[in-house]
Amino acid sequence: MTDLISTVIAKYNYWIYITLMMIGLYAMIAKNNLVKKIVGMNIFQTAIILFYVSIGVKKGATIPILEHGHGPDAHHVVHAVDYINPLPHVLMLTAIVVGVATLGVALALAIRIYNNYNTLEEDEILAQIREK
Amino acid sequence: MIWPIDLAILTLVVVAAIGALMVKDLLGASVLFGAYSFMMCLLWSIMGAVDVAFTEASVGAGVSTVFFVAAVFRTSRRTRD
Amino acid sequence: MNEQYPALLVVVPLLSALVVSIAGWVNKRLCFPVAVAALGMAAWSAVGLLLRVLDEGVIVYKLGGWSPPMGIAYYIDYLNGLVLPVVSIVALLNLIANKKGIEQQFPDKIGPFYTLYLLMVTGLLGIVVTGDAFNLYVLLEIAALTGYGLLAMGEERAPLATLNYLYMGTIGACFYLLGVGYLYIVTGSLNMVDIARLLPPLYQSNTVLAAFIICMVGVWLKMAFFPLHAWLPNAYTYANSAASSLIAPLVTKVMVYVMIRLMLTIFTTEFVFTTLALSDAVVWLAVIAIVMGAVLALAERNLKKMLTYIVVAEVGYMVGGAWLGNRDGMTGAILHIVNDALMTLCVFMVVGNIVYKVKGYAFEDLKGLFRKMPFTMGALVVGAMSIIGVPPTCGFFSKWYLIVGAISSGHYCFMAALIFSSLVSVVLFFRVFEICFYEPFSNHHGHDNHPGGMDEAPVSMVVPLLVVAVILILVGLYTGDIVNHVIQFAIPEAMV
Amino acid sequence: MNMETIISIKPLLAILVSLLVVPILVLSGKRPNVREACTFLAAGVKFLIILSMVPVILNGTQIVYTIAEVIPGVAIKLRVDAFGMLFALVSSSLWIVTSAYSIGYMRGLKEHSQTRYFCFFALALSATIGVAFSANLLTLYLFYEMLSFATYPLVTHHQDHEARSSGRKYLLYIVGTSIGFVLPAMLISYSLAGTLDFSSQGFLAGTGSKPLIGLLCFMFLFGFAKAAIMPFHSWLPAAMVAPTPVSALLHAVAVVKVGVFCVARVLTGVFGTDLLFSLNLNVPIIYIASFTIMAGSLIALSQDNLKRLLAFSTIAQLSYIVLGIALLSPKGMTGGMLHIAMHAFGKITLFFCAGAIFVATGKKNISEMIGIGRRMPVTIAAFFIGSLSIIGMPPCGGFISKWYLVLGTLEAHQMPILFVLLTSSLLNAAYFMPFVYKAFFCRPEDSMFENKVQEAPAFCVVPLVITATISVILLFYPQPFLRLARMMVQSITGV
């Protein structure tokens, strides 16, 4: 039992990311309002970013910017254990950008849909399409 | 890292996410989404991902929210879910 | 210059997209020539790469001069060496064919259209050429975002259909990203070859299993594999014809390529077929996909939508073939990527021509088209023969390998599904031909000045179409060479 | 037995001639004379090319040409052997007469879309020759499908509702069976044997279990629905909506003959006589064929529409050929192969006559043709000769093939079949002779025709006279065909 609890606690970040991701996924599938779906989509994406950032965390390490980057001791020896893994951060910068780009496109589409049907509720739009 | 703050932020993230999806007003949802992004950004800076946090602060909490507000302004605030 | 082909392949369309984007604001007439030149260059590099691969084997290109796994590298082997020319040539031919249509539909937005078109091709080529799992995600998103833009400009229902595609596409891409994250967490690497090297000791790990499943589901979402196909028909049907005839042939096929790449390179056949026992289940899914695609296509009274369901069924062919777990099936799947890209291009270009002339693609708009547009319909006949699987068109030969694979692995249901789908295709296409052949052209659109006379689409649209039709037959006749010199080496030795 | 082979492009040329003439036909669509001259030219050239190969084949040599190696072990490959030569000779020579007849018929009736008609006619001929010269199952299938699709516009030439429903039926049967049965059977054979090249012993020999081989055998038999073996026969009467030259082509030159040719090829080249014998597969085939013969003849008795009557007659006659091959005795096989030629010349004469009557009078039903012999004596005389050939009576070529078939049944000790053959001949006589009688020997006052009805145009009459004459000549000089058939049988059975 204590094992289980300690696993749960030790990896709590991962549980949070799964929770957030599922919240987002559920919103994308089950929500009726198009903008709500887009909000869900963004939560979904940020959850994955949270997951990646969690990979990079390293106990007892600091942010991945080298101290003594300039000045007289610019070339002193760097130990990998002192710094957080920078690679996930780099990847996630890209992912954030992709997220905002997708958001822009999705909103543009939502506006066009609104112009066509004068509503953002999916069921109302489908009803209008069926009427035609 | 101070665990009570960490825990508080984690809770807030989830609450903000659920809140953004629950409120019946899209403008409110946009603002709550901004709050969610900002909490996320705090979380990441706690984890030492300063660049990611910086980006999220400017993009997620900043520009994304503005886009949402702009889009909601151009469409409608009303929603049923 | 020769050794820079891998970079040129992607960079030339990218740079020219930027140039076109600026040219769209300065002088619109420059857009088309620049775009054609860029895609021509890309096609040239792609063919050059294929020849080099045939000569020297796998080519590694280090971007930024950093050797993998530190930096990003391109790996061009027999598999993507074959897919690259197809992607670039399909894009080039389609661009040339649709010049008139684009000018007719978007007189004010020519620049952005060509920009998006080129970026889309950049993305697709990048997906195919890259050897880095994360880089693939970024390129996936480029192809997807530009695809949404292109598809959404169409009929009234296009934006909604595209938004649904966007949701599904984003979920798919994110699943892929998550899968890559899982691989990263257990291996620490992002380079495909490197991951493959590090994975074998971890084959029993839950994480690797989950990574594989998540990646697969993500890729299936993007390629519209059966239960996940719901977004595709509407998104492709209501789009403008230039976009749909670019995206329908390429996107699903490139995603199938990604799936095969994941199966062969990252996870290796040993893991996919030996450690996992999913092969049967996926083949059954493919069977259902094929049957459902065919049946749903039968229910349509509208040429373009019917074709989109055929695309869904064809995805079933390729997924099923890849998962048969033997050499013939995999050969069939890879060959079908090439063939299906070409034949889908052919039929969608035909739809483009019909839309250009008749302004519609419902069955009742097609009356009397054999008389009116004989060349276009001739190409449709060739495309249809290929989809049905009549020799010597190329569609027959991939079907051949798929069925032989099905027989030798004992999946007779898959063989039956393929035959069933061929038979349904006969019905589908001859239903269309009947309408075009028997019923006199109805004049209610008022475009036809001499009823009964020939009123073919412009030469610039017909010639590329006929070229595609001829290519269909040529590829069929050269199947032996393609398989013996290329595909055979694309499949790892371990696979029998 | 090893045959000498030479590599030559001639068989490919023979196929390409009629393929390459298509664009010329399209371009010359506005000038009918040029167009038809081209058709003739192509037909002539094709016939000459094929003729030029005859001596080589008669010397016991085979001509081989590989077009493309498409699948490991399977190429798109042409090979001319005696049997293929026999068939090619028949169809290419008949194309010439049919072309002439088409001109008369199409112009006489002022049909629409004549260019399309001639184009697809040429395409169909290419496919037919392709089937004849196929060296393996894949090539055979390729040309078989090509023929199916090329004849579709011909069958549905009139573009009306009747044509549409017949066209559907035609495709459903022909393409449905070929994709549904032949394609999987071919692939299963490939995965069993690893090759598809026809060999005189049959490439499936020594592979596969008995039930599987049996299954394959019937998949092939029914898959080639062009052979119109019951129950896959009903497309043939339906396809009678086509213009008469097309029917003639379908029945005599191309389609159905391709069907039986394919069945014969598969039985001999894929399974081989030994395998069929050892598994006793020939017996059910014989009985199916016999059933088709009897049923076809009986149904023909009750037909009033002349073309439908001929259609059912064809169904019966085709099964003679299948029967002959399935007897697996040298004489029977010779008879079967020979019947391809004999029936072709006989049946095409009959169709030409039916068409000529239609052109001259517009009548389709036998009951409306009483006394027509007085107005169109040449046509009806030719009809008489043609029907004699079908019945198998001297002085016509049909006699020889039937004679061999009868000998074959004796050789194979299949007495019931002998009975079938003889009864069927009687039935043949029973449905042909009343017509001839009514046409010639009715009282003048019963005649339904006035003086203004005359013979059809020369383009119609001359071809049917030629084919009728050839039918007669074949009795006395069956040489090239008989020799080719014998050579083939020798190569298969070694006797």
Added chain:
Amino acid sequence: MKIIGLIIVVVTGALLIYAAADFPAWSDPASPASTYLSPHFIEKTMEETSVPNIVTAVLADYRGFDTMFETTVIFSAGVVCFFLLRISRREEEEPETRYYRHVLTGVTIQLKEGYKIPPSDDFERIDAAWTPPDLIIKTGCRILIPFVQLFALYVIAHGHHSPGGGFQGGVILGASIILLAISHDLRTAVRRMSEKLMAILCAVGVFIYAGTGALCLLLKLNFLDYSALAEVLHVDPITARSHGILIVEIGVGIAVMATMIWIYNNVSSAGRYRQGL
């Protein structure tokens, strides 16, 4: 739909939790992710690129190719928004009645039957539903914007040594203009940064990045191998890398700024470019 959604979510969640059980412990320095590639980046960055901010170095150099496409993604999003939303002049019905406001006095003029006032500093065109912006907000933002922009430039330029870089700086720069558009109105912002300029700047920004890469290619090294720039910049290859990173960061900044503004303009006015929010 809700039930289907729930089922999918539960199944997916279960799969993910199942997989997470095998993860290396959280924040474990010995996990493969922390021991395989990252030590190289952390330890070698300084000597290979002379950039202390490892994230920047990896972003713009080791994985510079990703970042080029990341910029392209943003660029394509801008183009897509324009392509989807912008209503061209040809399609847009020009209103019969126009409104102008005299800037100094605040007098609003209505012109009917398509009459126009030629563009001048005295009059600004407004929409029928125009409301005067709040003076405090207007003035406050006007004071704030230069500082925001200055900070943005700092973020771009100082990306080598501190968190930040082209992307973040570009966003902030874009946000400053968006702030102008919100606090005043869209017309004001578009007058400062015209649509055409935005569109061209987007492309130019990406072009700087891809062009730098292509320049390396022309200088006989691989694409994006900044050390090739050493020849042009007359520095050693390592410093050339650092400079190369700065150049591409500037490109990213320009592209991101322009695209953000472009997207905002199109989304907030639904492609009409009138009043905005």
